[in-house]
Amino acid sequence: ALPAPDIAALARLHRLPARTARIDGDRAALWLDPAGDGTAPLAQEVGRAARLLADGAPPEVEWLTVVTGSNGLDGTAVTLSRRAVEQAASKRGSPEEIWRTTRVERSAGPPPDWPTRLALSITPTVEASLFEQSAPLAQRTYSDAVLTVEPFRGLVFSGGLRVNVSHSLHLLDTNAIPAAAPVRSDLPRYADRSATVERLYAAWLAAPSERWSTRLSLGHVEEMFGGVGGEALYRPPTARWALGLDLNRVWKRPPKDALRLAAESGRNTGHASLYWEAPGAATTGVLRLGRYLGGDWGGTVELMRAFDGGVRLSAQVTWTEGPEGAQSRYGGRLEQGIALTVPFSPGGSWPPDGRLATAVRTLGRDAGQRLRQPLPLYNASVSAGYGRLTGSWPRLMD
Incomplete structure (x- = not known):
């Protein structure tokens, strides 16, 4: 014993x-x-x-x-x-x-x-846009190295470095008529940097009851925006559905000063989300309604699929009324894309959490842009939840 x-x-x-x-x-x-x-x-x-x-x-x-x-x-x-x-x-x-x-x-x-957890993840990423009128393809290639520390249960500190490898974002239609108050149509300015701090934030996650989980975040949560935000998720333990609400107050991070927030760029954004799982929770459909980063209101439909081996496939489409003073006339009101993530672990001294990511999406748009939250509650919930457990139960003794 x-x-x-x-x-x-x-x-x-x-x-x-x-x-x-x-x-x-x-x-x-x-x-x-x-x-x-x-x-x-x-x-x-x-x-x-x-x-x-x-x-x-x-x-x-x-x-x-x-x-x-x-x-x-x-x-x-x-x-x-x-x-x-x-x-x-x-x-x-x-x-x-x-x-x-x-x-x-x-x-x-x-x-x-x-015990304190220290984790390092490496994510090489290729993003491409096939939706431009001016060019058949615009692409961006970069790699993220993210260090995460959890000194106490539920308290997370995370910092990430982004190395930009190459891009052809000058071909984006949104550069034809620059926006007065860009949301993401100034993406080429961020991709021009050789390396930058992609994220630097703290988060607190808790479960007040068996049906509720919550998260509070503070700091630079993604490449372009930082601020403070909160999220709550209601999920009965054995249910195939969940309800979520996230609210954020964020500011733009200037492309030439990654650790500063532009004081005049504050904005509120948030969404109510409904999640519905197929039996086994390998496939999830999501409906989101709310306010996007450009101040535009609209909705997003998303479909997520998890495969054996950690492969993840997702697709989403967003339609909004279009932000005022931000979107160039070429950008439209539609945001769409499909993304694939594949884990890899070459062994040796390489970090165990390595992932290859690729996506085909509308790049550099101002309409329909959500905050790229690195710790969404539903992702944490579904990966260890009842649906995944029962869906894979025949493999209990493998």
């Missing part, structure tokens, strides 16, 4: 995103918190963690709890019978039989401790 700290350390050696463990009487618990979308099916990670608990816990432990989460927010607390797990591991049981005695809750209570 192993003490709880050794079980957590052993889980990390087995490449599980374990944060802490607890042994209390006839129960043992292990917290998994990858702080992002994992590459393995959720139930597969739960099964690996349960088998590790069964192997390492003292003989008196009868119930094994695996808590899944992201960025300090619990997604599900899955309690399994130790005997059922051991029988399935020796090919004398099945995931379906284990499910009969499994209890799923939102949380297992506060963890005994929460």
Whole structure:
């Protein structure tokens, strides 16, 4: 039998995103918190963690709890019978039989401790626009290196460096008639810099109840804007839907001074969002209504799909009334795009969280522009939630 700290350390050696463990009487618990979308099916990670608990816990432990989460927010607390797990591991049981005695809750209570997490991610990105009247293709290539520190549960500090590799954004139609108060139509000025601070912010995430989660953010949250914002997400534990509301007060970050906010550029933006999941939560549809960065009002329809191995595909289209004093006449009121993200891990000293991103979208527009929030609550919720758990349950013992 192993003490709880050794079980957590052993889980990390087995490449599980374990944060802490607890042994209390006839129960043992292990917290998994990858702080992002994992590459393995959720139930597969739960099964690996349960088998590790069964192997390492003292003989008196009868119930094994695996808590899944992201960025300090619990997604599900899955309690399994130790005997059922051991029988399935020796090919004398099945995931379906284990499910009969499994209890799923939102949380297992506060963890005994929460070690500081330090993570580095690398994201090479290629973005292209095929929607210009003046050119068949405009592109931008860059790479982001993001360092994230979580000193306490739910408190996140993040800083990112962006290295611009190449671009042909001078071909964008929005450069034909410069906007008086650009939202993103001045994108070429940002891409001209060789390197810059892409993000530098702090965030606090909490779960006031099993149905609610909240986030407060402060700082430079993306390349062009910084400020303060809040988000709330209402999501019943076993529901296939969720409701979200985000509100932000932001200022433009001048392209030649990445750490300053232009005092005269303050604006309010925010959206109400409805999320609906297909069975298994691999596919999610989103409807957003609200105020965009240019002051224009409208709506966005988005479709997101998660594949095995951590591959993510999303598509969105936005229609707004058009911002006053910002959009050039070539930009239109339509914002659209499709994006693909593929994880990679070459090994060696390379960071484990490497992702290749590519997108075809309308670049450098002022209409229909949302804040590119790096920590949306729904993404954290769905990756560790009930839908992903039940959708991948047949792979529990893989």
